[in-house]
Amino acid sequence: MRSRAARRCVCGGDEGCRRKARTMSEPAVFEKRLLVTGGAGFIASHVVVSLVKNYPNYLIINLDKLNYCASLKNLETVSEKENYKFIQVIKASFPGNLTLY
């Protein structure tokens, strides 16, 4: 049985918080997962940053192929956040194949 002290809430809330408590080794449980394509671009990078900061209970997944105009610079403030995940697309053709890095 796990000790109560080893558990912490997803949001860091107190004992009154109703979100699922978890240990450090368990993956975070998110209410929703939001997929943003082209999230390393000029416009969508700001969308991603806003979503990550304002919705800590949502997992924000940024799927981008990092072409010439992409930049991860705008995403530095959220790159280490628990509710943010970046995936580089190597090749995408829809409908059909999606190759991820």
Ligand SMILES: NC(=O)c1ccc[n+]([C@@H]2O[C@H](COP(=O)([O-])OP(=O)(O)OC[C@H]3O[C@@H](n4cnc5c(N)ncnc54)[C@H](O)[C@@H]3O)[C@@H](O)[C@H]2O)c1
């Ligand atoms: N004012 C500024 O400093 C500035 C800077 C950059 C862009 N802009 C302008 O902003 C406007 C639009 O910017 P934007 O954000 O819509 O476009 P963007 O070109 O900045 O970003 C598009 C993003 O989509 C990604 N992408 C492209 N194809 C993809 C695919 N198949 N799968 C996954 N990801 C893919 C790219 O890698 C890129 O990160 C343009 O007019 C541009 O000139 C302005």
